[in-house]
Amino acid sequence: MFYVGLVIVWQLVSSSHFLSEQVIPSPFEVGKALIMGVKDGSLVYGIATSMWRLIVGLAIAIAGGTVLGIFIARYETVNQTIGSLLLGLQSIPSVAWVPLAFLWFGKTDGGVIFVTSIGALFAVAITTHSGIKSVPLEFIAAGKNMGASGLQLITSVILPASFPHLISGFKQGWSYAWRGVISAEVIFSVLGLGSLLNLGTKENNISQVIAILIVIMFIGILVDAFVFKRLERSIMSKWGPR
Amino acid sequence: MTKLQAKNIVKHFDHNGTSVLALDGINLDVQEGDFVCIVGPSGCGKSTFLNILAGLEKPDDGEILLNGKPISMPGPDRTMVFQEGALFPWLNVIDNVEFGLKIAGIPKDERRQISQRYLDMMQLTKFADSYIYQLSTGMKQRVAIARAIALDPEILLMDEPFAALDSQTRDLLLVELQLIWERTKKTILFVTHNIAESVVLGNRVEIFKHRPSKIKKEIIIDYRRPRLAEDENLRKYQHEIIQELKSEIIEQKKAGD
Numbered sequence: 001m002f003y004v005g006l007v008i009v010w011q012l013v014s015s016s017h018f019l020s021e022q023v024i025p026s027p028f029e030v031g032k033a034l035i036m037g038v039k040d041g042s043l044v045y046g047i048a049t050s051m052w053r054l055i056v057g058l059a060i061a062i063a064g065g066t067v068l069g070i071f072i073a074r075y076e077t078v079n080q081t082i083g084s085l086l087l088g089l090q091s092i093p094s095v096a097w098v099p100l101a102f103l104w105f106g107k108t109d110g111g112v113i114f115v116t117s118i119g120a121l122f123a124v125a126i127t128t129h130s131g132i133k134s135v136p137l138e139f140i141a142a143g144k145n146m147g148a149s150g151l152q153l154i155t156s157v158i159l160p161a162s163f164p165h166l167i168s169g170f171k172q173g174w175s176y177a178w179r180g181v182i183s184a185e186v187i188f189s190v191l192g193l194g195s196l197l198n199l200g201t202k203e204n205n206i207s208q209v210i211a212i213l214i215v216i217m218f219i220g221i222l223v224d225a226f227v228f229k230r231l232e233r234s235i236m237s238k239w240g241p242r
Numbered sequence: 243m244t245k246l247q248a249k250n251i252v253k254h255f256d257h258n259g260t261s262v263l264a265l266d267g268i269n270l271d272v273q274e275g276d277f278v279c280i281v282g283p284s285g286c287g288k289s290t291f292l293n294i295l296a297g298l299e300k301p302d303d304g305e306i307l308l309n310g311k312p313i314s315m316p317g318p319d320r321t322m323v324f325q326e327g328a329l330f331p332w333l334n335v336i337d338n339v340e341f342g343l344k345i346a347g348i349p350k351d352e353r354r355q356i357s358q359r360y361l362d363m364m365q366l367t368k369f370a371d372s373y374i375y376q377l378s379t380g381m382k383q384r385v386a387i388a389r390a391i392a393l394d395p396e397i398l399l400m401d402e403p404f405a406a407l408d409s410q411t412r413d414l415l416l417v418e419l420q421l422i423w424e425r426t427k428k429t430i431l432f433v434t435h436n437i438a439e440s441v442v443l444g445n446r447v448e449i450f451k452h453r454p455s456k457i458k459k460e461i462i463i464d465y466r467r468p469r470l471a472e473d474e475n476l477r478k479y480q481h482e483i484i485q486e487l488k489s490e491i492i493e494q495k496k497a498g499d
Contacts (some may be wrong), residue, residue, distance in 0.1 A: 031491055063370070068449070136328075138326065138328040139323055139328060139330065141293075141296075141298050141316075141322075141328065142322070142324060142328040142329075142330075143341075144288040144297075144298060144316040145296055145316050145317075145320075145321060145322045146317035146318050146321060146341055146342030146389075146393060147316075147342055147345045147346055147393075148345045148475075149315075149316075152345060156344075156345065157330070158328070159334065160333075161330070163332060203429065235374070238331060238332055238333075238373045238376025239331045239373070239375060240331070240333075240334065240345060240373065240374075240376070
């Protein structure tokens, strides 16, 4: 409903000719650009490209960030060395990694994936660390008491016990990764939604630019609703409302 | 046969930078199949002593022998029922009970068989698929007991497991625990600050002295089972323990705790 209202307001603004079509195109024009994109396949291909880069980059970030977070939480020396460095690294915006990615990987998938994962990795590592630190000691004691030790203690007690925390880290990681993919694609202009944005700018096609922005936003909404809301609901159904 | 032997257990605490002697050379032998209670004032170090037996804390001196062999690490041969249960909220009841069995690498079918037996014993079968937050405090402690016995430990360690229960639930579990003990022939070491509880459960009650802790006295309770909390004949044992502890409480006040 809200979105329908938004489109109506948008149509009213654009048909009032208060702002020119070059500033705010009508929803009709944007819709046309979207349909065009679907028809010639560029939009579908762009979404697919950006999504697989996101998935690979985020998978690397979650795997690496979780392992890093575990090490920081378990070993005080790692915490005092790498742990303090992490906070600094996390403050670097994803887009600032682009020049380095260019020098290391060139304008390749690897470069985009590097930017995607590096922004998310530190966020995941930091929340994993704090999640593990907040695991009640009695859970760890109970796990040891029933024979778990070493890696088994981590995988069967510490990680599941900190899972509600980990999810918020993954969620943060995903939003950084999504920003990272688009930023790198805009700059590198190597396929994907970001390069479609770039193309729209070059062709002075504002309808396409806005159409792509809407697609980027909707993917964000869908991922939140279908991935994270579901994960959160499944945690709630086990841990109870908290 | 001696199941568990604690020899001269010494433990210090760090309290605001100063070292405080918590356990001052505790010696205790627990015979196979015995039901031993440790009773003492709060903060007397009885839970610390239990943690040391479980291998969750290290003593500064002394040693623990299980079946004559020294032990230092935690292990499923000494399972513990924790005060608040320490059940895992990410697992349902049956998976909580099977946790240690899974760690031990027991195949799924066998795990199910074992867990069902103990769920049945604790009258939890209906709740097998429930998650922990859905259970009452009494139910949680039933799960905690099932989880600990399912591992068939050499000795069952219980750390004030009924402290948070209302009195009706507690009285019921006191009877049930005696029946389980008779049925499984387990060796049980039960820590409590509740004197009535200790005389209902224990064949022997070890009275802990206030810090630095030592065993002040042992009381043998040779009386038929299952004992009920309201049994008049248990009063004289309770009275005896109260007399012993009275002086402890006065000392505790003097110490300013």
